[in-house]
Amino acid sequence: MLPVQKHSGTPQPGSQRSLASFALATDEQACYDRATEPYTAIIDGHFHPQPFGGAPIETQEMFTYFNKLGIRFVNYFGIGQVLELKSGCTYYLDCPGIAAQPSIKNDFINGMDSVEYPHPNLHITLSMTFPDLAHPEDIVKTIQLYDKEFPGMFKWAGELNVMKQALLANKHEPATLTSIDGWAPFMQLLRERNIPVTLHSDLGNNDNPTEFLFLMQHVLETYPDNKIVWAHMGLSKELTSMDPNKHVAIMKDLLDRYPALMLDISWDVLFNAYHQWGDIFIAFFNEYSTRILPGSDFVAASTKDFNQYAKEFDITSRALKAIDDEAFRNIALGENYFRLLGLNYHAPAICETAADEPAK
Template sequence: MRRCFSVALLALLSVSGCAFSDDASEHRTLASFSSESNGESACYDRENEPYTAVVDTHLHYRPFDGRAIPFNEMNEYLSRTTVRFANVYGIGQMLPAESACSNYLKCPGTPVSPTTRNDFVNAANLVEHKPEGLHLTLSMTFTDLSNPEPTLALMEFYDKEYSGLFHWMGEVNLVKQAQFNNRHKAATPQNISQWSAFMAELRARDYPITIHSDLGNNASPTLYLPLMENALALYPDNKIVWAHMGMSHELTNMDASQHIAIMSRLLEQYPNLMIDISWRILDDYYFSKWGNQDKYVAFMNRYSERILPGSDFVAFRGNNFKVYQQELNVTSRIHQFLSDDAFRNIALGENYFKLLNLDYQAPTICP
């Protein structure tokens, strides 16, 4: 049964919506988002339907060590929630196959290296087990942004092996401080200038690229901002998605107004830039922090056509449906405070459909 807010509580909190049920029959079907059927589809009732996203644009079907939740089981998780569209990310940086380590954070010194392994497993699984009732977009996650030279040849190899299946690139790491102890190095300005060949190919294919690029850390909140600005300046015509609004566990105390000002400035300056609000760190340390929520809601309402939702769930065998359900709830929590237009663009997937030129459409919001 859905757990909806009461009218009295709604009036008190000025929110709307429900926490989702895990009964798939209670949620909208994939077909209901078809542009052909949309005119006949019921409007979205925010007071009685869930505020959780229908699209998970940042979902890792594969973990760092290969011990993954089975593909069909992961798809079942989505079907039990509101999610009907998802990006199938691998994780492009994996632990050595012979390593007993499953969490790189607990294994300093063990390399986490770029590889194609996860992408090929995802592609093989999708070919063999294409799910009904879900729309999945395969993403290439192998790219080493600090050594970009092989990227174009590998893209062509992907085309040879799985023609027409991949339509996204990322999540790829420009700078990820969490992996510094595992031999990851931030890409340099010189490296960024060497992306030109594969970025041109992404433009030709009209594929987005999701880049993980830490803004900085608690000691220096904007330490790495120049790297992302360099990438945006060199490739303004690429569809670049900045993962996690630039945040990480290394940066948990940045002033919200400063953060929002940086995001706003770059969104204004680069029309093809989008940001994703995946990973619960944003809600834990920023959106839910006292005094911050209204600021972020105003920001999302203003730039609602430039924001993508996502859980950042990693399908490691030790996780389960309850973990995914919790991550989806937490990363969707702020949706309930958004304006109707912003809710439709972000939570109901309109931005995602437009970004990929999909033949789907978000429902209108009930008056």
């Protein structure tokens, strides 16, 4: 089994490389020494600065967390499903029966914060998380509102819920085949603007590991040219015992058939899989390294602190320690992320080791 160790309890020191260094061409940057530099990613591609309810960690405090961990790029995924404001709830699982409904609230807060608190050493990508995928009729109209209020600022969409079993107790309405067909206008708009969309779509559960696979299959068949990122590779707290070979086989089949599809390896539920089955998952990450994005899935509620974020970021980066150099550059050092967004940044080359040098 490949070495994907458990969390040590001590935060991994962050990279000291600046945001500006990634703007240099690859051959102008110092090579990345994996023996001495962190194994954690320089990107948090799946981060929620606003909680489901209640107060968030203050923006400037959160910036200190990013800096300590060497994070230079972050996706601001506002929680699209806001709990009823009068409920006083912070986390949906603690409040069954309290509705968590799609809303523009968190996106607007994120948009305002990104202007109010600019940071010279951090690149923030704003994401639209308001769309109700079960009722897509007004999505384009609402995007036009974003265009008016935040012109040119939102470059991503998601995390949007197709099927999230954990939210069903909070009146979440999953998408259907019919409603997926109704996405056509806003998916066309995303294609025209080259905007990726991150979808949360549970693969299934322990009783039926592929119960909801048909939903993502229909999405991909209907919108093959959209840049779709499948969050958590379809895993969830409800699916913890799936045969890893079957899981990887499904992912490979879809990646092979749909070149615009990418996978997100955020959330610590994945760690339980690739820690136990490292020889299967790490080999998969190496083989499909141009199709993987990293992220923590941290929800920045004010009840949390740096140590909790550092732990979650470290856990979701553990697989990166075991992947090969090409995969590490693509995933951890941002090459996939830069390419997907068309950003003018570049991942550094990996330093050669003595073992890499040809024999004399």
